[in-house]
Amino acid sequence: MIEIAWSNFTPWSALAGGILVGLAAASFLLLNGRIAGISGILGGLLTPLKGDIAWRVAFMLGLLAAPAVWLLAADMPAIEINAGYPALIIAGLLVGVGTRYGSGCTSGHGVCGLSRLSPRSLVATLSFMATGFITVFVIRHVLGV
């Protein structure tokens, strides 16, 4: 039986935030003609091509600046990272290799790919969701960390 954490459940802010993410992806698509896939935009900076750098850096700066700009208008919600440093390093390496090998992450496959009904992105999203759920299950309920 699934038990819902009602006290943590925030459907309205989640929906509103999701709509903002969608609007960001939509504006990027309709203004620049590109998919807002974060791992691809960042990864492309590692094999830089002439004329293909500034826009990638600009997108990353937008993401990096978001908390500071947000703070001008409202308090930042909590960012709780409970993983230890070795776990963060392993997680980062897996996310880095995996998203490049699989050509996308939650944004490129999950948001943009599902929005354009791409079968590739559906397979990718189901794959990373599956291992995401399994990994948390193993860590929290099998290993009991």
Place this chain on the structure above:
Amino acid sequence: MKYSLASLFAGLIFGFGLILSGMANPEKVLGFLDIAGLWDPSLAFVMGGAIIVGVVAFAVARRRTLSFLGFNMKIPSHTHIDKRLVIGSLMFGIGWGIAGICPGPGIVALGAGETKAAVFVVSMVAGMAIFELIERNRAKA
């Protein structure tokens, strides 16, 4: 210039969306992925909200050859589902489940000054660099 400004704008709004939705908080993400514990389904609403807008945007984009700023549309056209796609995504999911951080929220949390996010992002970029090295060696072989 226009291209980079539009990118900056999209990145900023994307970041606001991650902050407002709760995606920028790894503990919240893990609460969503922990279906056997006390489950917080909120993040399904993030995906839902984003896709509702995305579907409309892609329906408009599909009818165009140039963007509204006059750039070529670069929408992926691959349809082939291969081992790379599946294995890469499975690996990504394991990393996501370990720390609760995917690329966008990692960068936003770094921007918020979180040391742990910096460790994650540096490791992620190292992982991307390892991928490029493997690809380069494969191309030579």
